[in-house]
Structure formats: C-alpha cells, structure tokens
Amino acid sequence: MTTTLPFAARMLFASTLTFLAACSAPASPPPVAATASATAQVTAADATRASSTGARSASSTGANAPPTVPLDGPVDVDRVLAHLKVLSVDIGSRPAGSEPERRAAQYIADVLKAQGYTTTIETFTYPARFDDSSVTIGSETPFKGALIDGAATGKVTATLVDGGTGLPEQVAAARVQGNIVLMRRGGLPFAQKIANAQDAGALAVIIVNNEAGPFHGTLGQQRASIPAIAIDGARADRLRAALGQSVTVEAAGGTRTVTSQNVVGQRGSTCRAYIGAHYDSVAEGPGANDNASGTASMLEMARVRGTDGLCALAFGSEETGLHGSQAFVAAHLAGTAQFMLNFDMMGRIDDAIIVGDGGLTQSILGIIGRGSDQPLRAGTFPPFASSDHVSFASVGLPAVTITSGNDPAIHTARDTYEAVRPADLKTMLTLGDAALAGMLKTLGRR
Known part of the structure; x- marks a missing residue:
C-alpha cells in the first residue's frame, strides 16, 4: 500500500x-x-x-x-x-x-x-x-538528511560550529565564516536562520530537529545561495559531539525520470x-x-x-x-x-x-x-x-x-x-x- x-x-x-x-x-x-x-x-x-x-x-x-x-x-x-x-x-x-x-x-x-x-x-x-542529502562526520557512514526547499544544492566539507538557534548574535559569536553551522530548530523561521548564516560567510547550514524524528523545511518564497539540510533530532547528540571537527554536508535533491x-x-x-x-x-x-x-x-x-x-x-x-x-x-x-x-x-x-x-x-x-x-x-x-x-x-x-x-x-x-x-x-x-x-x-x- x-x-x-x-x-x-x-x-x-x-x-x-x-x-x-x-x-x-x-x-x-x-x-x-x-x-x-x-x-x-x-x-x-x-x-x-x-x-x-x-x-x-x-x-x-x-x-x-x-x-x-x-x-x-x-x-x-x-x-x-x-x-x-x-x-x-x-x-x-x-x-x-x-x-x-x-x-x-x-x-x-x-x-x-x-x-x-x-x-x-x-x-x-x-x-x-528525489532527495539524497546527507551529513558525514569524518570517515563515519553518512546519515540521511533532507534538503530544505529553497536552499542551494552542493557538497561542502568544513569545520562544524554551533550557531545556536540562528539568532544574529549567536551566529556572530560562533565565527561561522568559512565553516558549516549547526543550528537547532525553533526560535526563528528557517529562511531567517539560513540568511543570518549566509550573511556571516557560512558555507552550509545543518538544522537539527528539536525532537526525535526527521522533518522537512522550506524557505517559502525566499532562496539561499548556500546548502542547508534538515536532520533527525535523534542525531543531535552526535552532531554536538562533532563540533570543531570536519564534517561534510551533501545537499542533493531535485526531479528525475x-x-x-x-x-x-x-x-x-x-x-x-x-x-x-x-x-x-x-x-x-x-x-x-x-x-x-x-x-x-x-x-x-x-x-x-x-x-x-x-x-x-x-x-x-x-x-x-x-x-x-x-x-x-x-x-x-x-x-x-x-x-x-x-x-x-x-x-x-x-x-x-x-x-x-x-x-x-x-x-x-x-x-x-x-x-x-x-x-x-x-x-x-x-x-x-x-x-x-x-x-x-x-x-x-x-x-x-x-x-x-x-x-x-x-x-x-x-x-x-x-x-x-x-x-x-x-x-x-x-x-x-x-x-x-x-x-x-x-x-x-x-
């Protein structure tokens, strides 16, 4: 069925x-x-x-x-x-x-x-x-993510930093330029979270759910020039443990025949x-x-x-x-x-x-x-x-x-x-x- x-x-x-x-x-x-x-x-x-x-x-x-x-x-x-x-x-x-x-x-x-x-x-x-988005920590097996509608696709490897819930002051304190930003779901619309990270020079954004389970996000009518993916809240602890380490975000989605x-x-x-x-x-x-x-x-x-x-x-x-x-x-x-x-x-x-x-x-x-x-x-x-x-x-x-x-x-x-x-x-x-x-x-x- x-x-x-x-x-x-x-x-x-x-x-x-x-x-x-x-x-x-x-x-x-x-x-x-x-x-x-x-x-x-x-x-x-x-x-x-x-x-x-x-x-x-x-x-x-x-x-x-x-x-x-x-x-x-x-x-x-x-x-x-x-x-x-x-x-x-x-x-x-x-x-x-x-x-x-x-x-x-x-x-x-x-x-x-x-x-x-x-x-x-x-x-x-x-x-x-289709959506083949994923996050890879070091040499570990990738785990599945979901491309946030309106964000860019692409593959980025950089250091993972903590951007809190994406508030401007949190993003500034995290020194996100050239890095991948980890954010918690909630507090701000997805479009605002990603815009704050993008304006500060981040290369990609990972938004982790505030509860166990996957989710899908959208930027509505807005668009982002950096990749952003949504991650199951069950992965939150592992991602927080990876702060300061190299991670790879692959945002891959679209339509195929x-x-x-x-x-x-x-x-x-x-x-x-x-x-x-x-x-x-x-x-x-x-x-x-x-x-x-x-x-x-x-x-x-x-x-x-x-x-x-x-x-x-x-x-x-x-x-x-x-x-x-x-x-x-x-x-x-x-x-x-x-x-x-x-x-x-x-x-x-x-x-x-x-x-x-x-x-x-x-x-x-x-x-x-x-x-x-x-x-x-x-x-x-x-x-x-x-x-x-x-x-x-x-x-x-x-x-x-x-x-x-x-x-x-x-x-x-x-x-x-x-x-x-x-x-x-x-x-x-x-x-x-x-x-x-x-x-x-x-x-x-x-």
Missing part, C-alpha cells in the same frame, strides 16, 4: 489527490509437480532478466529443463508462500525503478507465462522527486475481468506483506481461475504514487472489463476490509457470506490513503481493493517473510479466490 503522509505525495489518474495503499540470488518460479494440464517452460535465468526492449515487450523463456504448472485448483497457500519468498527474500526490497523491481517483474511474467497467459512487460516513465514496468497476463483475446496487485516495495524494507503477499496471492488465483477473458496485472511503482496502475489505465482505458479486484496486503489479518465500489463490494460479500466466520467487511482506508483500484475507478470501472488490514510493520525493515502469518494468508487467499470465482460466474466464466 502507499501512504501520502508521512511518506510521500501521490497522484490520481488525470488529477492530483492524496492517498494510502507495503539483491539476491537469481529467482525462478517455485517448482511444482507434473500434471496432464498444459505447461510452459520457465528457467531460473529467465527470472533474473528484466525486460528493456521498449514500452511493450513479450516475456521471454529459456531452454533449460522446465518446471510444470497445473492450471487448475484448488488454491494452495504453499505456492503463495513460495512466490512470496522469492519476491521478499530472494529478490528483497523492490523500490520503484530499481533493478530488483525489474527482476521481480520478470519473475512474475515468467510465472504467468507458465500458467498459460500471454504475457507482456509494459514499461512506463514518470517524473519523481523513473522507468518502471507493469506485467500484463492475458487469457483470450479480450479482458473481461481484471485481478491485480502491486509488486514494488519501499526501499526501507523487503515488502513481504506490502505487497509480495498480494502479488503472490494474485498469481495463485490466476493459476486456478485462468479462463478466457481473465487478465492478471502486476503494477510497478505503486509506492511512489499508483504510477503503474495509472499507466495501465492511460494505455488501455480499462478496456472491456466488467470489474477489477485488487489485492494489497494479504498476510496479517487486522480489520480486513473491502474498499472501493459499493455495488461490487456488496456482490463480493454476498458471494463469500457476511457471517462472523469470515473477517472481511466493507470499509474505507484512513485519510490520505488508497490503492490501485482507484486508477480503474477513475475511468468508471467497478473496482475494489481486498486487504487483510492494518500492519504497523509496513514500509519498514520489519515487513519480512517471517512476519507474514501463513494461517491469515490462507484465509485471505481463500476469500479472494471465492470472490473471484463468484464474479467470474456472473460473466459466464468458471
């Missing part, structure tokens, strides 16, 4: 809104027993290769001995756990536009191809803000129904629940319910703003499909909900039952929150997200394979598969 606050701003298709939503050894689809059903070849080498041949490229397969994949049910949570392990352990963190994200896309494409889908990898680009990709698996000539999940993660963690669990569940449902008219979608770059689903909708306008089921976090049940189109939600609840023996209910995301179903709803297609609910570990290093609860995952998988099976019957599909 994505969140706008405190993580980042997001964009809806065709309009700006805010909302929520979750390297290693070569990866390959988990081996399974041979059956008489149709099979397809997938190799470990294929699973490590990302598509780089343009906006729409066919998934390739290799010539090594293939595993075989039965193309019918019932759903098997062990298969889901195998996919989940590849994505969150073997590949690991899958940030938008990264090589691990591309490896994950190729793995998903190969799995879908093995399951009998015509599979393509569709690349897309979008502009994204990110290239990501969606995986599209199609059965038949026309998409009558969509199932989807985002497969990227934040950089801070391996994204097991958010959203390797949703992707792995979607792959298993695609295996069991594969029928003409079902299209399985895996979205890149969801964590940075639903960019993958927006790109798909912009290219395909949701086609002739009748509904879209999105799966986002399936591995830890805590207030499991269906979010989105009311009519579709009620249809699903009618299929799976509304009794106390199953956890799903109609619900809404918190403020500033959503998931990829929103992109489809924006063009009028009934769409929902099915989620196991709250998980405080998402977007952190604690969102691991080991933290996923297999029993919860099995429950959500079974419910999701029942919902899909019931909705396919409304289209005359199995």
